[in-house]
Amino acid sequence: MGSEYAIEAEGLRRTYRTRTGWLKPRRSEVEAVRGIDLTVRRGELFGLLGPNGAGKTTTIKMLNTLLIPTAGTARICGFDVVTRTREVRRRIGYVFGGDRGLYDRLSGLDNLRYFAELYGVPPHQQKSAIAELLDLVGLTGREHERVEGYSRGMRQRLHIARGLLHDPDVLFLDEPSIGVDPVAARELRRTVGNLAANGTTVLLTTHYMAEADELCDRIAVIADGRLQALGTPAELRSHADGRRVVEVEAYGVPDSAIAALRGLPGVRETAVEERGTLQLLTVQSDAHLDVQGDVLRELAGVRLGRVASREPTLEDAYVAIVNAA
Amino acid sequence: MRTLLIGTLMHAKHMSRSPFEVSLALVIPVVQATMAVHLFRAGQEPHRLLEAAVGAGLMGVWSSVLFGSGGAIQNQRWQGTLEMIIMAPRRPVTVLLPITAATAITGTYAMLATLLWGRLLYGIPLDLARPYAFLAATLACVAGLGMFGLLLASTFVLLRNANALANPLEYPIWLLSGMLVPISVLPSWTVPIAAVLPTTWGARAVREATVGGPVWPSIGICLAIGTGCLLLGAYCLTSFERRARAAATLALS
Ligand SMILES: Nc1ncnc2c1ncn2[C@@H]1O[C@H](COP(=O)(O)OP(=O)(O)OP(=O)(O)O)[C@@H](O)[C@H]1O
Numbered sequence A: 001m002g003s004e005y006a007i008e009a010e011g012l013r014r015t016y017r018t019r020t021g022w023l024k025p026r027r028s029e030v031e032a033v034r035g036i037d038l039t040v041r042r043g044e045l046f047g048l049l050g051p052n053g054a055g056k057t058t059t060i061k062m063l064n065t066l067l068i069p070t071a072g073t074a075r076i077c078g079f080d081v082v083t084r085t086r087e088v089r090r091r092i093g094y095v096f097g098g099d100r101g102l103y104d105r106l107s108g109l110d111n112l113r114y115f116a117e118l119y120g121v122p123p124h125q126q127k128s129a130i131a132e133l134l135d136l137v138g139l140t141g142r143e144h145e146r147v148e149g150y151s152r153g154m155r156q157r158l159h160i161a162r163g164l165l166h167d168p169d170v171l172f173l174d175e176p177s178i179g180v181d182p183v184a185a186r187e188l189r190r191t192v193g194n195l196a197a198n199g200t201t202v203l204l205t206t207h208y209m210a211e212a213d214e215l216c217d218r219i220a221v222i223a224d225g226r227l228q229a230l231g232t233p234a235e236l237r238s239h240a241d242g243r244r245v246v247e248v249e250a251y252g253v254p255d256s257a258i259a260a261l262r263g264l265p266g267v268r269e270t271a272v273e274e275r276g277t278l279q280l281l282t283v284q285s286d287a288h289l290d291v292q293g294d295v296l297r298e299l300a301g302v303r304l305g306r307v308a309s310r311e312p313t314l315e316d317a318y319v320a321i322v323n324a325a
Numbered sequence B: 001m002r003t004l005l006i007g008t009l010m011h012a013k014h015m016s017r018s019p020f021e022v023s024l025a026l027v028i029p030v031v032q033a034t035m036a037v038h039l040f041r042a043g044q045e046p047h048r049l050l051e052a053a054v055g056a057g058l059m060g061v062w063s064s065v066l067f068g069s070g071g072a073i074q075n076q077r078w079q080g081t082l083e084m085i086i087m088a089p090r091r092p093v094t095v096l097l098p099i100t101a102a103t104a105i106t107g108t109y110a111m112l113a114t115l116l117w118g119r120l121l122y123g124i125p126l127d128l129a130r131p132y133a134f135l136a137a138t139l140a141c142v143a144g145l146g147m148f149g150l151l152l153a154s155t156f157v158l159l160r161n162a163n164a165l166a167n168p169l170e171y172p173i174w175l176l177s178g179m180l181v182p183i184s185v186l187p188s189w190t191v192p193i194a195a196v197l198p199t200t201w202g203a204r205a206v207r208e209a210t211v212g213g214p215v216w217p218s219i220g221i222c223l224a225i226g227t228g229c230l231l232l233g234a235y236c237l238t239s240f241e242r243r244a245r246a247a248a249t250l251a252l253s
């Protein structure tokens, strides 16, 4: 087989043209992906991270033949995604998050049977392949029920079984773990890890940093349709080297206080995460400066919870990379 | 072939479980039988009742294929399954023909149900001139419509608002193919259009089988045109699939 790389992309770009209004159509263009170069080795587990709207799904859809790139080329196992579509499709699986993409009024088993046939699984192997996958995703015993009665996580698992039916060489997983409970998510990570260990190339997008950190051999961070960083999780973490993180739980922090935190000497990044009534402030600073005292002074008068100072994680590095973009 | 059969079976199963489609399928034949009866009672032509009922049934088949192939593809776009089936390493025809075939089969049911209701509610006698030919004609009509549906389906793959296109097509085809009234009463400019529609020949075959006439030539023409539609549809699908990938219309977002 042709290439030593499972996925190769050179200068991939994609523009969406949208038209709104019938009588007076207004055209607008969105540059979703603006030049992405990547190579993924066979058997590698590659993560694609980035904020909402960064262009991750668009990139995946160009690689899995659902979208034709506006510019640039891509190859899967050495086959061009535009000119050798059939060859590419034979070798790839695609799973996306959410509860769409299945026939709701058919049973889980019928869904798999239909897709097995469609994806060219030889008839005599279909039965055993389906049984094996149902077992793998833990749906054995529920396969005769209609999908409309499945929970979110069950649908997601059925989706994954569907993606694996024809034993693809390259698997695209677009946020496979949304809506999956923590225990099932751990199972899922193990399944994905095993697949990669057995030689399947996996391209994964996720918003869970811990998941990416645990699973991925290499990670690319994209924002605004461009590659911002690429490397092993350890290499990416080094983007936050020489920093220290202060985390503060607070209630009702005014915007002015957050702006003031940004202006403190030595502060590199600030992020606010809303968790119900609680706000989690993360302040990254140069490691040799202790900003904790300054931070607390700026927050005087605000009701505070736990305050902690810690080493930066992959997530902090990610925030630094994305904010720099 | 196996793929086509399994696909048709699964899609028919999926459609037959939609409460919306099921209630439509229950109500429409009754309405159509009633319509047929009253149109022709009023016209003092009781001997044409059966013919009218058959015509009404054919209208049901057409509506089912039209909305079926348009609606089914639009539904799949909603469900997110359109991308999944297009991504299969198959020719687009192999993937989509089962959908239109399934809708044509649902449509046949509408036709038979119309006749049955006509019999039960209004006592329309079911004395078909040539029962076996009637069966053959019905099958040919369904096959022809399924293949014609594929041609329509190919455009629905490309267009994101396929439904908008389907609606205005319903009545003209009823009329043009002579399902509702004989073609002879339509203006002459419609004749060439009607002559190339497989629905015209299918409807004619079914009518000939009902009231007597040379059924087989019409069946032959219906199937031949249907096959033409299939080939053209297959070609269009391949090119439209590519254009849909360029225009990003396979998914909603
Ligand atoms: N079909 C479409 N038509 C027009 N614009 C689109 C379309 N699909 C995506 N976009 C735009 O392209 C950009 C990139 O979208 P994309 O779905 O690739 O992001 P993403 O990285 O997958 O985000 P998320 O994390 O939310 O899934 C966004 O600005 C989005 O609005």
Ligand SMILES: [Mg+2]
Residues within 6 Å of the ligand: A056, A057, A058, A174
């Ligand atoms: Mg996405």
